[in-house]
Amino acid sequence: MSLGPYASFILTSYALATVVVLILIAWIAIDYRRQKERLRELDASGIVRRSGRSAMDIR
Amino acid sequence: MTLIDLANPTRFLTLTARLLPWLAASTAALLLVGLYQSAVAPDDYQQGATVKIMFIHVPNAWLSMFVWGVMSLAALGTLVWRHPLADVAAKAAAPIGASFTFLALVTGSLWGRPMWGTYWEWDARLTSVLILFLMYLGLIALWRAVEDPSRAARAAAILTLVGAINLPIIKFSVDWWNTLHQPASVMRIGGPSLDRAFLIPLLVMALAFSLLFLTLHLAAMRNEILRRRVRALQMMQASQRSA
Numbered sequence: 001m002s003l004g005p006y007a008s009f010i011l012t013s014y015a016l017a018t019v020v021v022l023i024l025i026a027w028i029a030i031d032y033r034r035q036k037e038r039l040r041e042l043d044a045s046g047i048v049r050r051s052g053r054s055a056m057d058i059r
Numbered sequence: 060m061t062l063i064d065l066a067n068p069t070r071f072l073t074l075t076a077r078l079l080p081w082l083a084a085s086t087a088a089l090l091l092v093g094l095y096q097s098a099v100a101p102d103d104y105q106q107g108a109t110v111k112i113m114f115i116h117v118p119n120a121w122l123s124m125f126v127w128g129v130m131s132l133a134a135l136g137t138l139v140w141r142h143p144l145a146d147v148a149a150k151a152a153a154p155i156g157a158s159f160t161f162l163a164l165v166t167g168s169l170w171g172r173p174m175w176g177t178y179w180e181w182d183a184r185l186t187s188v189l190i191l192f193l194m195y196l197g198l199i200a201l202w203r204a205v206e207d208p209s210r211a212a213r214a215a216a217i218l219t220l221v222g223a224i225n226l227p228i229i230k231f232s233v234d235w236w237n238t239l240h241q242p243a244s245v246m247r248i249g250g251p252s253l254d255r256a257f258l259i260p261l262l263v264m265a266l267a268f269s270l271l272f273l274t275l276h277l278a279a280m281r282n283e284i285l286r287r288r289v290r291a292l293q294m295m296q297a298s299q300r301s302a
Contacts, residue, residue, distance in 0.1 A: 004108040006173040013112045013166040017119070020158050021271065027154075028278045035285035042292045047299075049292065 066144060068284045075281045082274040089267035096260035103257070112170040114260050117245070118268035120163040123191060124226050126156030126272065130198075131223040134216035144280075146212035147287070149219060150202050151279035155272060157195035164188060175239055183232035184240035187225060194222045208287060 003010050043054055093114070103110035130152050136145025167185070168178045179185065198215055205211035233242045245251045251258055 002108070003111070004102070006107070006109045009169045009173055010108060010111050013115050013169045016165055016169075017115045017162050020162055024155060024158055024275055028275060028282060031282045032278065032285070035282055035289055038289045039285065039292070042289065042296065045296065047292050047296050049288070050295075 066142060068144060068147075071144065072281055072284060075277050079274065079277060079281075082270060082277065086267060086270040086274050089263065089270055093260060093264035093267045096263055100260050101256050106174060109170060109173050110257065112166055113257070114264045116163060116166040116170055117261055118265040119159045119166065120188070121265060122268055122272055123156060123160035123163045123188065124229055125269075126152050126159060127191065127195075127219070127223065127226060129276075130156065130219050131226075134219040137212050137216040138220075143209075143287075144284075146208065146215070147280050147283045148276070149212075149215060150208075151283045152276055153195055153198050153202070155275050155279065157192065157199065159268075159272070160188065160192040160195055164192060171239075180239045182238040182240060183236040184229065184238050187229045187232050191222075191225055191229060194218075194225065198222075208290075 048054060049057075097111055097114040100111065100114070102108050130149045133145045133149035133152070136142050137149065164185075167188075171180070172178045198218060201215050201218065202208075202211050205214070230243075232238060233240050244253050245258070245261070253261065
């Protein structure tokens with residue numbers, strides 16, 4: 001597959017899209033872990049939700 | 060589970076936990092198919108291989124507007140029904156929409172340089188999409204600046220609905236003004252003007268990116284619900300300590 005004289009423009013476009021999507025996925029995954037960690041700390045300190053359920057009960 | 064059940068954040072989390080693995084797998088599979096079809100698509104007789112940038116640029120450009128449309132519906136949910144999940148949906152969508160808009164601008168610029176001879180032109184389409192990108196950043200800044208989510212929700216909803224005026228301007232800018240950007244070639248009266256060899260990979264990539272948005276949006280909404288739960292519990296903890 002030859003990409004011709006503008007190969008660098010094509011490859012940069014695909015590479016950039018890949019990087020941005022991976023950053024989005026990583027950001028969301030890290031944020032999820034951070035929120036779960038905070039809930040775990042609150043649960044360990046004895047705080048329960050108004051419904052009486054554990055802070056860690058996220059379902 | 061009925062639609063009204065989804066309005067309950069806890070039930071929403073349950074459904075999200077069930078759906079996310081399937082959505083992520085479907086997105087990955089469809090992206091692989093789309094990337095393969097993009098790679099083997101023939102060169103355009105005028106543009107050569109640079110037409111492959113279209114398979115990345117166009118889905119991101121569509122989604123940049125679609126995501127703002129989703130946020131506008133969510134803004135109505137915030138202002139009319141005052142539903143907390145509506146603001147969660149809008150806030151979670153904004154960074155994803157900003158990323159798609161950024162990719163549409165940059166890949167468009169990289170496509171424009173070999174085709175038009177310039178990376179940027181202040182024409183109506185490019186400028187209106189740049190304004191959309193700046194509006195996304197403004198909304199994200201607004202949500203970050205106001206600590207109380209319920210206070211930020213109303214201001215963000217109004218700003219989102221005002222910003223929605225830009226959507227038809229972006230869509231019809233190529234018809235209303237003389238622009239360097241080409242007119243619509245897929246969503247147009249009379250059907251797509253693209254050859255099937257380009258149209259099919261483009262539609263597969265558009266579907267793949269749409270599924271990617273749905274997956275990331277649900278995951279980001281889940282995170283936002285948990286963030287608000289953390290905040291509520293921290294406030295309970297603080298009030299218990301002060302009592």
